[in-house]
Amino acid sequence: MKTYNCLIVEDSEASVVLLKNYLNDLALFETITVCSTLDEASLVLMQQAIDLIFLDVEIHTDNGLDLVKQHKTLPPVIVMSAHAHYAVNSYDLDVSDYMQKPFTKARLLRSLNRALNISIERESVTTEQAIFLKVRRRLKKFMFNEIDYIEALGIYAKIHSGKTFEVVNESLAVLEKRLPTKLFRRVNKSFIVNLERITSYNQNNVFIDEEKIQVGSTYRDNLPNIFRGLENAVKDLDEST
Structure with a gap:
């Protein structure tokens, strides 16, 4: 940074x-x-x-x-x-x-x-590799490659990294606009995931290590083509077994 x-x-x-x-x-x-x-x-x-x-x-x-x-x-x-x-x-x-x-x-x-x-913005600073977000009264740096996923918490959000998280003074809707879409995608009403941190996925869920996050049907089209391609592959595999 x-x-x-x-x-x-x-x-x-x-x-x-x-x-x-x-x-x-x-x-x-x-x-x-x-x-x-x-x-x-x-x-x-x-x-x-x-x-x-x-x-x-x-x-x-x-x-x-x-x-x-x-x-x-x-x-x-x-x-x-x-x-x-x-x-x-x-x-x-x-x-x-x-x-x-x-x-x-x-x-x-x-x-x-x-x-x-x-x-x-008033509550955040975005650069090529990181975003600074208000945590309590100070801006804290979050490197994009260290964020696993972001969870809605009312008008706030929880940024998860490994086994820890921070509550930031921004809503999930605001963060969705501030984060680079090539790395971060919203997968349901309550979660944004870092695509590079996904370890596996199927038709209905993405997994970040042991954490399972459901993909909402209305958000599926927002995922990259690779996810839709994998979904088709999973369907074909299910039909052949």
């Missing part, structure tokens, strides 16, 4: 605290470096591998956009300002996004989706 190194170029302590709180809640960032001047930011960019920059426009007496002009190659840049008129100049410099202060966490998530090419 990839994590990111972030640089915040901002001279307002209150703005830094708010932004860092938002970012820390996501558990996506390995490091968050803060600079209050453009010179400090340029030095960090020379010394560290940075994956994302949050850049305030008004840095003391400097224009933060000068940082973009001074560096030919930069990671994705999200520009921030309390003044809307800076937006045009920002997009002319091909930045990833422009956020007008004060911004909400939901607005920040949209910017991160665009800048990092990932998928983040």
Whole structure:
């Protein structure tokens, strides 16, 4: 699971605290470096591998956009300002996004989706190999290849991995939309299974080791062709015996 190194170029302590709180809640960032001047930011960019920059426009007496002009190659840049008129100049410099202060966490998530090419919702973050889901008050990482199956629990869901499980603050219906369909399929009203964790199956059930999960008739068409093919093979075998 990839994590990111972030640089915040901002001279307002209150703005830094708010932004860092938002970012820390996501558990996506390995490091968050803060600079209050453009010179400090340029030095960090020379010394560290940075994956994302949050850049305030008004840095003391400097224009933060000068940082973009001074560096030919930069990671994705999200520009921030309390003044809307800076937006045009920002997009002319091909930045990833422009956020007008004060911004909400939901607005920040949209910017991160665009800048990092990932998928983040209020209660979850989805990448190529994992999903972060809210467990109590923190986002917890669940690697796709470690999830056996997911069970409905009212407005929540239980994610099973081996002999353990975690209750997450998302419903099965929401998770069905968030998980990659090439790996995860809903097999009845109460279960989503990881196709790669299935150890055997027949016409009516899939098995993950000793766990038997019934396949509902209305969900059978949602399974990959390999399952329908096996179902036909099972029928042929039953008819020949």
